[in-house]
Amino acid sequence: MRVRDGLSEAAARLKARGFDGARHEARLLVAAALECEPGELIANDDGAIDGPAQHRLEHFIRRRLAHEPVSRIRGYREFWSLRFEITPDTLDPRPDSETLVEAVLERVSDRKRPYRVLDLGVGSGCLLLALLIELPRAVGIGVDCLPGAVAAARRNAAALGLTDRAKVELGNWGAALEPGYDIILANPPYIPSAALAGLMPEVACYEPRTALDGGPDGLAAYRALAPQLHSLLAPTGMAVLELGAGQLTCVSALLAGSGLALRGIRHDLSGIERCVIVGQV
Numbered sequence: 001m002r003v004r005d006g007l008s009e010a011a012a013r014l015k016a017r018g019f020d021g022a023r024h025e026a027r028l029l030v031a032a033a034l035e036c037e038p039g040e041l042i043a044n045d046d047g048a049i050d051g052p053a054q055h056r057l058e059h060f061i062r063r064r065l066a067h068e069p070v071s072r073i074r075g076y077r078e079f080w081s082l083r084f085e086i087t088p089d090t091l092d093p094r095p096d097s098e099t100l101v102e103a104v105l106e107r108v109s110d111r112k113r114p115y116r117v118l119d120l121g122v123g124s125g126c127l128l129l130a131l132l133i134e135l136p137r138a139v140g141i142g143v144d145c146l147p148g149a150v151a152a153a154r155r156n157a158a159a160l161g162l163t164d165r166a167k168v169e170l171g172n173w174g175a176a177l178e179p180g181y182d183i184i185l186a187n188p189p190y191i192p193s194a195a196l197a198g199l200m201p202e203v204a205c206y207e208p209r210t211a212l213d214g215g216p217d218g219l220a221a222y223r224a225l226a227p228q229l230h231s232l233l234a235p236t237g238m239a240v241l242e243l244g245a246g247q248l249t250c251v252s253a254l255l256a257g258s259g260l261a262l263r264g265i266r267h268d269l270s271g272i273e274r275c276v277i278v279g280q281v
Contacts, residue, residue, distance in 0.1 A: 001048070001049045001054055002045070002046055002047065002048060002049070003030065003034075003041055003044055003045045003046065003047045003048075003049060004045040004046065005049075006026075006030050006033075006049045006054075006057055007023070007026050007027060007030050007041070007045070008026075010025075010026035010029055010030060010057065010061055011023045011025075011026035013061055013065070014026060014061070014064065014065070017065055019064070025064065025070050027041060028070050028074065029057060029060045029061060029064060029070065029073065030049070030057060032056070032060055032073065032074045033049065033053045033054075033056040033057035033060055034049065034053050035053075060073050067200075067201035067202050067205060067206075068202070068205075068206055069092055069202045069206060071086060071092050072086060072092060072206055075087075077092055077093050077124075077126075079093040079095075079097070079098065079124075079126040079130060080098055080101060080126070080130035080133070082126075082129070082130060082133065082160065083159070084124045084125065084126045084129075084156050085124065085152055085155055085156055085159070086124050086152065087124075087148050087149070087151075087152045088148065088206075088208065089146040089147070089148030089149040089152065089208055090123040090124040090146075090148070090149045090152050090153075090208070090211075091123045091124070091187070091207055091208065091211045092206075092207065093123075093124060093126040095268075095269070096242075096268040096269070096270075096272075096274055097126070097127065097187055097242060098130075099242075099266050099267075099268045099274045099275050100127055100185055100187065100240050100241075100242055100266075100274075100275050101127060101130050101131055101134070102266065103240050103264070103266045103275050103277055104131060104183055104185070104238070104240055105131075105134055107238060107263075107264075107277065108135070108183075111134060111135050111136070112135075112136065112137055113135075113137060113138075114137045114138060114139070115135055115137075115138040115139075115182040115183055116138070116139060116140070116180060116181045116182050116183070116234070117131060117132065117135070117138050117139070117140035117141070117181065117182065117183045117184075117185070118140065118141050118142075118143070118174070118177070118181040118183070118184045118185070118232065119140060119141070119142040119143070119184075119185045119186070120143055120173050120174055120184065120185070120186040120188070120225065120228075121143070121144055121145075121173070121186055121187060121188055121189075121211070121221075122142030122143060122144045122149065122150075122153050122168060123144060123149050123152075123153065123187070123211065124149070124152055124153060124156055125142055125152070125153030125154075125156045125157055125166070125168065126156075127185045127187065128140045128142045128153075128166060128185065129153075129156055129157055129160055129162055129166060131183070131185070132162050132165055132166055133160065133162075138165065138183075139165045139166070139167075140165065140166050140167070141166075141167050141168070141169065141177070142166065142167070142168040142169070143168075143169050143170075143171040143172075143173065143174065143177070144168070144170065144171070145170070145171065145172055145173075145210065146208065146210065147170055149208075150168050150169065150170050153166075153168040154168045173221075173224055173225060173228055174225070174228040174229070174231075174232050175228070177232060179231055179232050179233070179234070180232075180234045180237075181232050181233060181234060181237055182234050182236075182237045182238075183237060183238060183239075183240070184229060184232060184233060184237065184238070184239040184240070185239075185240055185241075186225060186239070186240075186241045186242070187241075187242040188214070188221035188222060188225060188241065188242070189210065189211055189212050189213050189214045189220075189221050190214040190218045190219070190221065190222075190242070190243065190244035190247060191212045191213065191214050191218055191244060192214060192215070192216060192217055192218040193213050193214070193215060193216055194216070195218075196209070196212060196213060199212075214244070217250075218244055218247065219247070219250055219251065219254065222241070222250075222251050222254050222255070223254060225241070226254050226255050226257065226258035226260065227258045229255070229258065229260060229278070230258045230259045230260055230280070233260075233279065233280055235280055236279070236280075237279060237280070238263060238277055238278070238279050239260070239277070239278050239279070240275055240276070240277050241255075241275060241276050241278075242274060242275050243273060243274060243275060243276055245272050245273075246273075247273075248265060248273045248276060251276055252276060252278075255276070255278050259280070259281050260278040260279065260280065260281065261278060261279055261280070261281045262276065262277075262278055263277040263278055263279050264276075264277040265277065
């Protein structure tokens, strides 16, 4: 089989099942099967897909037809122009979450200061590690309750050359941590439990439930985090939390009830209030 034929067949099968962007996804799957970068296919569409690669491609197409995200099939996701390994224990990083990194960077006065950064619910490490790349003298700690996520974040830190500045630990949010963080990041679970079954299958079937389920009203994690943020933040520090659509008012009230003051909000590319920035009163 030639590369062009593999691309055409994969795209046709995906399109027939109603997948948007079938040609683009086919290119990603063929490249994954050939263990090369997608851009390499452009100059090599007459190249051969040998037997083992054909078997890998067929396996990948079947997984995608079962609605497994392409990023999970490939095993990584690009975030902040960096590559992050993802596993069944980590969220698949979304472009909307880059809003948190942007919110921090537009509020730091000097990127060369030795900030102390904390990421609660670190997952793949995408938020913490992207920020450490931008703040070259900062050090950070990431905490997650899933051992698999801790292991993945540690591997991502090593791959990005950040092992000396990023420590990742198993834990329950900020319990037992010392205070004094300049920057705290969190993308907590915020989907109401009853809404999980109605999510698109790429999310409902493949994302770790602990990273999605926000309890009956979607706010359980914020209730747990609010008092911890107050005790963990340095006097002039900021905490930046991701929000679900329509949650700004409720989350802001919870944070205010723990002595935190609203410093700002930031919208994502769709205009949704995606993150809230708070500090000590």
